Amino acid sequence: MARLIRERRDAVRRLGEIFRRHGYEGTSLALITAGTGLGKGSLYNFFPGGKDEMAAAVLDDIDGWFAEAIFRPLRRDPDPVAAIGAMLDGVAAYFDGGGRICLVGVFALGEVRDRFAARVQGYFAEWTSALSVALARCGHPPDVAADLAEDAVLAIQGALVLARAVDDRMVFGRALDRLRIRLAPVNADCA
Amino acid sequence: MARLIRERRDAVRRLGEIFRRHGYEGTSLALITAGTGLGKGSLYNFFPGGKDEMAAAVLDDIDGWFAEAIFRPLRRDPDPVAAIGAMLDGVAAYFDGGGRICLVGVFALGEVRDRFAARVQGYFAEWTSALSVALARCGHPPDVAADLAEDAVLAIQGALVLARAVDDRMVFGRALDRLRIRLAPVNADCA
DNA sequence: ACGATATTGTACCAATCAGTACAATCTGCG
DNA sequence: CGCAGATTGTACTGATTGGTACAATATCGT
Numbered sequence: 001m002a003r004l005i006r007e008r009r010d011a012v013r014r015l016g017e018i019f020r021r022h023g024y025e026g027t028s029l030a031l032i033t034a035g036t037g038l039g040k041g042s043l044y045n046f047f048p049g050g051k052d053e054m055a056a057a058v059l060d061d062i063d064g065w066f067a068e069a070i071f072r073p074l075r076r077d078p079d080p081v082a083a084i085g086a087m088l089d090g091v092a093a094y095f096d097g098g099g100r101i102c103l104v105g106v107f108a109l110g111e112v113r114d115r116f117a118a119r120v121q122g123y124f125a126e127w128t129s130a131l132s133v134a135l136a137r138c139g140h141p142p143d144v145a146a147d148l149a150e151d152a153v154l155a156i157q158g159a160l161v162l163a164r165a166v167d168d169r170m171v172f173g174r175a176l177d178r179l180r181i182r183l184a185p186v187n188a189d190c191a
Numbered sequence: 192m193a194r195l196i197r198e199r200r201d202a203v204r205r206l207g208e209i210f211r212r213h214g215y216e217g218t219s220l221a222l223i224t225a226g227t228g229l230g231k232g233s234l235y236n237f238f239p240g241g242k243d244e245m246a247a248a249v250l251d252d253i254d255g256w257f258a259e260a261i262f263r264p265l266r267r268d269p270d271p272v273a274a275i276g277a278m279l280d281g282v283a284a285y286f287d288g289g290g291r292i293c294l295v296g297v298f299a300l301g302e303v304r305d306r307f308a309a310r311v312q313g314y315f316a317e318w319t320s321a322l323s324v325a326l327a328r329c330g331h332p333p334d335v336a337a338d339l340a341e342d343a344v345l346a347i348q349g350a351l352v353l354a355r356a357v358d359d360r361m362v363f364g365r366a367l368d369r370l371r372i373r374l375a376p377v378n379a380d381c382a
Numbered sequence: 383a384c385g386a387t388a389t390t391g392t393a394c395c396a397a398t399c400a401g402t403a404c405a406a407t408c409t410g411c412g
Numbered sequence: 413c414g415c416a417g418a419t420t421g422t423a424c425t426g427a428t429t430g431g432t433a434c435a436a437t438a439t440c441g442t
Contacts, residue, residue, distance in 0.1 A: 023301055026216040029430060040431085041390035050431065106300050108356035109292055110214055117358070124356045147365070150353070151346070154366060158349025162341070165299035165315045167308070174338070175345060220400060231401080232420035241401065 008046050011036050016058040020103045024055055024112040059119045074130035080137040081185050088176055098163035098172025105157045128153050138185040152179050199237050202227050207249040211294045215246055215303040250310045265321035271328040272376050279367055282347060289354035289363025296348045319344050329376040343370050
């Protein structure tokens with residue numbers, strides 16, 4: 001049983017990379033079997049709902065990771081400045097310094113957004129909200145905290161798009177550098 | 192003959208909306224015939240290269256529009272501040288205040304990027320470069336002008352992603368408002 | 383070792399995919 | 413009118429799509 005859930009999670013991770021690379025419509029069952037090494041039998045045993053359930057599982061997995069590694073510290077870490085710094089570092093690592101794009105962003109732009117509307121919206125709303133909380137705890141007034149948070153989340157997404165468009169990861173690095181400055185606490189004694 | 196090129200351009204415009212909505216892989220010939228009203232015969236008469244040539248024509252059309260309406264004023268308008276303002280207004284209108292996404296951005300995230308790499312890269316490089324020129328002419332030092340330009344282009348893309356993800360056009364409006372402030376000339380007497 | 387259950391490879395399905403072929407029709411010109 | 417060439421609807425292709433059925437196999441507790 002333990003082996004089962006571990007294998008399923010491995011499969012979800014690989015599925016994520018496939019969906020990331022090819023998008024939802026571009027991901028065929030043939031690509032999935034090749035990329036996961038799992039036959040159709042196993043696939044439909046793990047995910048009886050087919051592609052739809054696979055994508056949902058991937059989105060849940062991603063959301064789970066972000067919730068734990070990024071959103072929770074942002075909300076709860078006693079040191080919000082450190083949490084924001086950790087977010088930037090975590091994001092840089094997660095997106096491979098701009099070499100990896102955001103699957104949720106990809107889904108958001110496609111027509112699949114409607115099918116996974118709640119998950120897509122939840123991911124970004126949570127991110128913006130959590131960051132806003134951390135910024136407010138750093139001394140920013142609530143309204144500027146919300147504005148800064150939205151701006152930061154959007155900048156990360158845009159940086160991923162632009163970095164991939166011009167095929168230059170430095171674009172992403174520079175965007176994060178700017179965010180590091182822009183999100184700096186308004187007063188030093190905030191923590 | 193004149194009718195021909197006008198009809199072809201109309202077709203390209205409609206094709207653009209279809210590709211925008213469904214992405215490259217998600218756009219089937221069936222969708223295209225339904226969305227353009229053109230049969231396969233006409234389609235392959237206009238675009239012998241098939242989907243590939245259709246997408247290329249769409250990208251060229253978009254690039255042509257931006258080059259004329261946005262990039263050229265940015266570079267040549269005697270009043271760079273006005274050109275930047277016009278860019279923001281033009282972009283707001285073009286993207287329907289956040290209700291319409293950027294096809295080039297969509298392509299950039301997909302695997303089609305490789306097929307249209309030059310066009311995708313050219314679009315964003317030109318945009319960033321033209322805006323950087325305008326900002327420099329406003330009195331910003333060249334390096335900060337380049338940084339600001341990249342930041343602005345990326346913010347627009349990210350705003351489109353986020354606005355669609357959370358299904359709220361206001362996100363895009365707020366991002367443009369921030370840009371209006373961020374791109375303000377460093378000195379009033381620049382024009 | 384045994385039966386029950388879970389897992390998986392393979393063959394198969396109807397639907398759809400992008401693209402081709404071509405006869406029928408339309409258009410512009412003399 | 414009549415002809416040449418452009419345009420277009422329709423039928424068709426072979427390949428691929430997501431998904432199902434199911435027999436063969438592996439794994440499990442006992």
